[in-house]
Amino acid sequence: MMSHKRASRRLFAPTPGGTVAFGKTILLVLDGLGDRPIHALGDLTPLEAAHTPSLDALAAMGECGLMHPCGRGVRPGSDVAHLAILGYPPTTYYTGRGPLEAAGIGAEMHAGDVAFRCNFATVEDDVIIDRRAGRISETASLVGALNDIQLEGVTFSVVRGTGHRAALVLHGAGLSGAVSDADSHVEGGRVQEVVATDGTPEAERTACAVNQFMNLAHSILDGHRDNKARRSAGLPPANALLPRGGGVCPSIPSFFERYGLRAACVAGGGLYRGIATLMGMDVVDVAGATGLPNTDAVAKIVGARSALATHDFVFVHIKGADSLGEDGDSRGKTKFIARIDAALEGLVDEAVAGTLVAVTADHSTPCALAAHSADPVPVVFAGSSVRTDSVAAFGERACADGGLGHVSGTDVMPQVMNLIGRQHLYGA
Amino acid sequence: MMSHKRASRRLFAPTPGGTVAFGKTILLVLDGLGDRPIHALGDLTPLEAAHTPSLDALAAMGECGLMHPCGRGVRPGSDVAHLAILGYPPTTYYTGRGPLEAAGIGAEMHAGDVAFRCNFATVEDDVIIDRRAGRISETASLVGALNDIQLEGVTFSVVRGTGHRAALVLHGAGLSGAVSDADSHVEGGRVQEVVATDGTPEAERTACAVNQFMNLAHSILDGHRDNKARRSAGLPPANALLPRGGGVCPSIPSFFERYGLRAACVAGGGLYRGIATLMGMDVVDVAGATGLPNTDAVAKIVGARSALATHDFVFVHIKGADSLGEDGDSRGKTKFIARIDAALEGLVDEAVAGTLVAVTADHSTPCALAAHSADPVPVVFAGSSVRTDSVAAFGERACADGGLGHVSGTDVMPQVMNLIGRQHLYGA
Numbered sequence: 070m071m072s073h074k075r076a077s078r079r080l081f082a083p084t085p086g087g088t089v090a091f092g093k094t095i096l097l098v099l100d101g102l103g104d105r106p107i108h109a110l111g112d113l114t115p116l117e118a119a120h121t122p123s124l125d126a127l128a129a130m131g132e133c134g135l136m137h138p139c140g141r142g143v144r145p146g147s148d149v150a151h152l153a154i155l156g157y158p159p160t161t162y163y164t165g166r167g168p169l170e171a172a173g174i175g176a177e178m179h180a181g182d183v184a185f186r187c188n189f190a191t192v193e194d195d196v197i198i199d200r201r202a203g204r205i206s207e208t209a210s211l212v213g214a215l216n217d218i219q220l221e222g223v224t225f226s227v228v229r230g231t232g233h234r235a236a237l238v239l240h241g242a243g244l245s246g247a248v249s250d251a252d253s254h255v256e257g258g259r260v261q262e263v264v265a266t267d268g269t270p271e272a273e274r275t276a277c278a279v280n281q282f283m284n285l286a287h288s289i290l291d292g293h294r295d296n297k298a299r300r301s302a303g304l305p306p307a308n309a310l311l312p313r314g315g316g317v318c319p320s321i322p323s324f325f326e327r328y329g330l331r332a333a334c335v336a337g338g339g340l341y342r343g344i345a346t347l348m349g350m351d352v353v354d355v356a357g358a359t360g361l362p363n364t365d366a367v368a369k370i371v372g373a374r375s376a377l378a379t380h381d382f383v384f385v386h387i388k389g390a391d392s393l394g395e396d397g398d399s400r401g402k403t404k405f406i407a408r409i410d411a412a413l414e415g416l417v418d419e420a421v422a423g424t425l426v427a428v429t430a431d432h433s434t435p436c437a438l439a440a441h442s443a444d445p446v447p448v449v450f451a452g453s454s455v456r457t458d459s460v461a462a463f464g465e466r467a468c469a470d471g472g473l474g475h476v477s478g479t480d481v482m483p484q485v486m487n488l489i490g491r492q493h494l495y496g497a
Numbered sequence: 498m499m500s501h502k503r504a505s506r507r508l509f510a511p512t513p514g515g516t517v518a519f520g521k522t523i524l525l526v527l528d529g530l531g532d533r534p535i536h537a538l539g540d541l542t543p544l545e546a547a548h549t550p551s552l553d554a555l556a557a558m559g560e561c562g563l564m565h566p567c568g569r570g571v572r573p574g575s576d577v578a579h580l581a582i583l584g585y586p587p588t589t590y591y592t593g594r595g596p597l598e599a600a601g602i603g604a605e606m607h608a609g610d611v612a613f614r615c616n617f618a619t620v621e622d623d624v625i626i627d628r629r630a631g632r633i634s635e636t637a638s639l640v641g642a643l644n645d646i647q648l649e650g651v652t653f654s655v656v657r658g659t660g661h662r663a664a665l666v667l668h669g670a671g672l673s674g675a676v677s678d679a680d681s682h683v684e685g686g687r688v689q690e691v692v693a694t695d696g697t698p699e700a701e702r703t704a705c706a707v708n709q710f711m712n713l714a715h716s717i718l719d720g721h722r723d724n725k726a727r728r729s730a731g732l733p734p735a736n737a738l739l740p741r742g743g744g745v746c747p748s749i750p751s752f753f754e755r756y757g758l759r760a761a762c763v764a765g766g767g768l769y770r771g772i773a774t775l776m777g778m779d780v781v782d783v784a785g786a787t788g789l790p791n792t793d794a795v796a797k798i799v800g801a802r803s804a805l806a807t808h809d810f811v812f813v814h815i816k817g818a819d820s821l822g823e824d825g826d827s828r829g830k831t832k833f834i835a836r837i838d839a840a841l842e843g844l845v846d847e848a849v850a851g852t853l854v855a856v857t858a859d860h861s862t863p864c865a866l867a868a869h870s871a872d873p874v875p876v877v878f879a880g881s882s883v884r885t886d887s888v889a890a891f892g893e894r895a896c897a898d899g900g901l902g903h904v905s906g907t908d909v910m911p912q913v914m915n916l917i918g919r920q921h922l923y924g925a
Contacts, residue, residue: 139924141908142911142912143920145923437882442915442920443914443920444884466884466900470898
């Protein structure tokens with residue numbers, strides 16, 4: 070018999086007898102997909118301008134709407150938007166990007182730990198010369214030289230990411246994530262002293278510990294043999310770690326605990342893998358992904374469909390549209406969307422076969438702004454027994470006429486649970 | 498460098514380097530514009546029945562929706578509706594109409610002061626004979642006779658408004674705005690004793706002070722030479738002040754602090770000028786406004802466009818539709834809307850030139866009710882790079898098909914900030 074406490078935390082309806090079959094779900098998030106009409110594209114958005122027969126087929130067979138990831142008028146980062154879309158209100162669960170990125174590269178964290186994302190950078194006389202240390206690709210030995218350092222009762226762990234990326238985890242009593250960034254985010258800027266942002270003793274203690282660690286790390290890295298070799302080769306030394314996005318390790322109930330769904334994640338980016346990891350999803354590495362936008366997407370969809378054999382819910386993340394939007398490259402974004410669409414034919418097959426397929430974005434990245442915006446993103450639920458509407462094209466404006474109307478990010482998972490017949494009954 | 502406290506209170510994104518250009522905005526509020534279908538107008542609303550090529554052009558080039566100023570089902574006064582539309586949730590910032598009206602006629606107020614709007618009235622034996630004292634136009638001398646009165650540690654200031662209007666400000670320790678009106682709001686009614694509405698000692702003290710002041714003011718005014726002259730001329734004496742709408746001076750962060758936008762206000766009504774004043778907007782007096790509906794609107798739009806040269810955001814208020822609605826004059830309201838529309842051609846030009854132009858109302862005033870209602874009002878955002886929709890007419894029912902769907906008053910400013918690329922990023 071389940072204890073009362075466990076039962077009360079579950080949001081899903083228990084399967085009667087434990088054996089009744091229910092629908093499976095693929096949730097695809099196309100990062101930064103949304104945009105605004107662009108004159109050079111004939112006053113269409115990149116999504117509207119792109120040839121997207123697969124997305125349009127899903128729209129035609131599904132129910133569409135516009136989604137405000139973190140509510141109307143909120144301009145969300147990818148981190149908070151994904152938490153919302155996966156049903157974890159960021160006002161409750163978001164503690165900063167650091168722990169999410171750290172989890173994504175395999176950092177081991179425990180409740181109360183504080184994590185940062187970091188760059189290996191080139192610093193001379195406290196001035197940041199290169200935020201990515203010449204986009205250094207091999208940091209294993211440098212990371213090894215920094216590990217298991219203890220200062221004032223705090224143990225520091227550095228975890229290697231891809232390229233110049235790393236995570237820093239602080240373990241110890243009385244720490245806080247309310248501290249500022251060391252990274253000035255601009256080259257030519259000075260390394261910033263980390264300070265407490267809420268004035269608590271815990272934040273003061275954490276800021277002090279990070280500053281001490283950074284100084285020690287700088288002296289260790291500056292004299293490291295790898296950096297001597299880089300200098301000899303005319304390369305910028307990776308002689309500093311620049312932490313940013315600090316936050317305490319969030320206490321996140323697992324996706325299974327929350328929904329009763331065995332979930333998998335297919336994503337390349339550390340942030341998305343980190344979010345999935347913290348939710349207890351299985352992070353699936355897809356074979357055959359070449360890294361090129363098209364084959365990568367094909368491999369991801371193939372991988373997601375395979376994962377359905379052993380999972381109830383597969384979250385797929387595809388980057389690309391966001392980066393092109395941030396570059397202000399409207400034609401590039403349009404072409405990318407068309408290339409992705411070709412890979413999504415398999416999703417149409419899944420929806421036809423009865424799998425619930427939900428496609429949306431985590432935010433808009435209008436090329437005209439070259440930044441995230443608060444404009445809502447299109448969303449479609451296809452397959453299963455959705456109430457189809459008149460929308461036959463997957464676009465920002467077409468979906469405004471959809472049957473779902475305007476929804477929030479936190480409406481997505483309840484709708485998934487509803488459509489697969491697993492939503493908890495309220496009342497009796 | 499901004500202190501942490503200041504930074505955390507700002508809702509807008511800092512401009513990189515402080516010099517990047519961003520779009521300017523005109524927000525036009527047409528008071529009481531919304532209505533319901535009227536049989537005598539062929540089952541159209543006054544806005545639908547009126548010839549409105551300018552508003553329709555904005556709708557065609559913009560994104561439309563329906564706006565519930567204070568949320569669905571709430572029947573708002575103009576005061577709370579304007580606070581909401583300008584991004585100040587009235588549940589947080591509204592303390593009563595008195596302080597807003599008082600600020601609008603230039604009353605000096607400080608935190609903790611309590612302000613009322615007042616009428617000069619004609620009272621005999623505690624019965625209100627004329628709530629406007631024969632619409633007296635000159636009260637300077639009467640106001641002068643009432644100033645700097647002190648009673649029980651409270652200093653009273655009377656500020657002259659237009660015609661029979663005035664404001665009363667109480668300055669002193671331990672005051673409260675939770676007191677009732679002295680004005681019975683009907684002629685033939687008795688002057689009401691002001692009482693505490695929340696039972697606190699502060700409210701009891703304030704009510705007692707106001708009652709004492711009213712008695713003293715009545716005796717001063719009744720014997721005043723101006724009133725002797727009025728009686729001689731057969732005019733009703735302005736021998737009483739009737740306070741109503743009491744409230745403490747609200748603590749309102751400035752519009753600039755909140756949004757980083759230099760704002761101006763073009764409005765005639767004291768309430769709207771008061772709200773703008775309390776928000777730290779520059780209140781612009783427009784030249785050439787004759788007071789006639791048409792020329793007044795033309796001058797206001799010309800004034801607003803001029804103000805854009807030195808401001809980022811101009812709030813324009815046009816009264817008229819509300820009064821005609823409250824008179825139940827559907828044909829008059831229709832004609833007024835058509836006349837206003839002719840003045841709005843300049844707004845279409847602004848939108849074409851890239852200025853963000855938002856047009857909406859503060860509430861509906863259906864002629865059939867002759868009062869405010871909770872019916873939503875149309876809203877359009879035009880110019881900049883908005884996601885245009887299929888709506889080509891600015892009407893209550895046409896805008897129901899708009900891309901924005903149903904929004905709240907407090908959604909307006911976030912959408913402005915989003916469209917001009919100044920919305921703060923949530924998350925990372």
